[in-house]
Amino acid sequence: MSTAALAPLPGWRLAGAIHASVLVIPAVILLVLTILIPCLTVVALSFTDYQLGSLSLSWVGLENFLKIVQSHTARRALSNTLVFTAIVVPASVALGLLLALLVSARGRVRRLYELLLFLPLTATMTVMAIVWSLVLHGQIGPVNKVLTTLGFSPISFLSDAGTVLPTLAAIAVWQHTSFCFVVFLAGLTSIPGELYEAAALDRVNGAWERFRRITWPLLAPMTLVVVLLTTIKAFQVFDLVAVLTQGGPAGASEVLLYEIYLQAYSYFRIGYGSALTMLFVLMVGSVTALQVWFARRRKTR
Numbered sequence: 001m002s003t004a005a006l007a008p009l010p011g012w013r014l015a016g017a018i019h020a021s022v023l024v025i026p027a028v029i030l031l032v033l034t035i036l037i038p039c040l041t042v043v044a045l046s047f048t049d050y051q052l053g054s055l056s057l058s059w060v061g062l063e064n065f066l067k068i069v070q071s072h073t074a075r076r077a078l079s080n081t082l083v084f085t086a087i088v089v090p091a092s093v094a095l096g097l098l099l100a101l102l103v104s105a106r107g108r109v110r111r112l113y114e115l116l117l118f119l120p121l122t123a124t125m126t127v128m129a130i131v132w133s134l135v136l137h138g139q140i141g142p143v144n145k146v147l148t149t150l151g152f153s154p155i156s157f158l159s160d161a162g163t164v165l166p167t168l169a170a171i172a173v174w175q176h177t178s179f180c181f182v183v184f185l186a187g188l189t190s191i192p193g194e195l196y197e198a199a200a201l202d203r204v205n206g207a208w209e210r211f212r213r214i215t216w217p218l219l220a221p222m223t224l225v226v227v228l229l230t231t232i233k234a235f236q237v238f239d240l241v242a243v244l245t246q247g248g249p250a251g252a253s254e255v256l257l258y259e260i261y262l263q264a265y266s267y268f269r270i271g272y273g274s275a276l277t278m279l280f281v282l283m284v285g286s287v288t289a290l291q292v293w294f295a296r297r298r299k300t301r
Contacts, residue, residue, distance in 0.1 A: 045274040052268035064275035074276065076251055077259035078283075080165060084255060085234040087169035088176060092230050093223070095173065096180020101211070103181075104188045114185070121178035129243035132171050133158065158244055161252035168240050168253055176233060180226050187222040191215065224295045228288060235284050256280050 046064055050057035068074045103113045120128075135141055136157040144154040157167040195214050204210055238257040241247060247254035247262070260280065264273030 042274045042277055045271050046278050047275075048271045050271045052264070052270050057271070060271070064272050065279075067272060068275060068279060073251065073254070074259060077254045077256045078279075080252070080254060081235060081237070081256045081283075084165060084169050084172070084237060085231060087166065088172045088234040089227065089230050091169075091173045092176035092180050093226055095177040096226070097184050097219075097223075099177070099181045100184035100188055101215075104185060117178055117181050119178070120175045121182065123175070125175060125239045126243055128175070129171070129240055133244055136167065159249055161249050164245055164249065164253045168237070168244065171240060172234065172237060176230050179233075180230060183222055183226050184219065187219045188215070191218050220295075224291070228291055231287055231291065232284060235280070235287070256283075 045057075047059060047061055048057045049060050049063075099117055103110055103117065106113060136143055138144060138154055138156045138159060141157075143157070148154055155163060157163050191214070195218075196210060199210055199214055204213055236257060237255050238261065241253055241255055241258045242261070245253040247258055256276065257280065260273050260276045263269045263276060
C-alpha cells in the first residue's frame with residue numbers, strides 16, 4: 001500500500017486543527033487574563049501618577065523613573081537587594097554542591113541525610129521566619145545565650161544595621177541550600193559509574209581530579225539551572241523582610257520588593273510602585289540573560 005493512501009485526508013486535518021484550537025482556547029484566555037493584561041496594565045500605570053482609590057489619573061511620562069533615580073530610599077533598596085543576592089547565590093550553590101558530594105558518598109545513612117537536608121525546602125519561609133526571630137533574639141535567643149556562655153557579648157542580629165542584612169542572607173542560604181542540594185544530588189545520581197571506573201584506568205584517582213574532569217563538567221547544565229533559579233529567588237526576597245525587620249533598622253534591610261509593597265499598598269502610589277516593578281523585572285531579566293549568555297559562550301569554547 002502506498003504512503004499516499006495512508007496520508008490523512010484534508011478534511012481530517014482541518015477537523016483536527018479546529019479541535020486542537022478549541023482545546024487551546026481556554027488556556028490562552030487564562031494566560032491573557034492572568035498574565036498578559038496585568039503586565040500591560042503595570043507598564044501603562046508606570047507612566048501615570050495613579051493613586052489607589054483615585055477616580056482620575058494623569059500621564060507623567062518618565063517622571064516616576066526619574067523619581068526612582070533621585071530617591072535615596074529606592075537606591076538603597078536596590079543596593080540591599082544586590083548585596084543580598086551576591087551573598088545568597090554563591091553560598092547556596094557552593095554549600096548545596098558540597099553537601100550533595102558528601103551525601104552521595106554515604107552508604108547506609110544516605111537516606112537519613114537526604115531527609116534532613118530536604119526539610120528546609122518544605123518549610124514555609126513565613127513560619128520559619130518567626131522561628132528564626134526567636135532563635136536570634138537579642139535577649140532570649142539561644143544563639144546569644146550560647147555566645148554569652150562562651151564569654152562573648154550578645155549580638156543584635158536583627159536590630160543592628162551592620163548585621164541585619166547578612167543575617168537575613170544567612171537565613172535565605174539555609175533554605176536555598178536545600179534546593180541546590182536536591183538538584184545537585186539528582187545530577188550526581190545520573191552520572192554513570194562506568195565513567196569513574198574508566199577514569200581510574202587512566203590513572204585519574206584523586207578525588208579532586210575526578211571532580212574536575214568528570215563530575216563538574218557533567219554537572220554544568222544543572223549548575224546553570226541552579227544559579228538561575230537561586231538568583232531569581234534571591235531577588236524575590238520579601239517574606240523574610242516583611243516578617244522579621246519591616247525594612248529596619250533605619251532601612252538597612254529594605255529590599256526592592258518590600259519598597260514596591262510600601263509604595264503601592266501602604267502609600268497607595270500605584271504609578272510609582274508600577275515603575276519600581278518595571279525596574280525589578282528589568283533587573284531580573286538582565287541578570288538572567290547575562291547568565292545564559294555567559295553559559296552559552298563558555299559552552300561554545
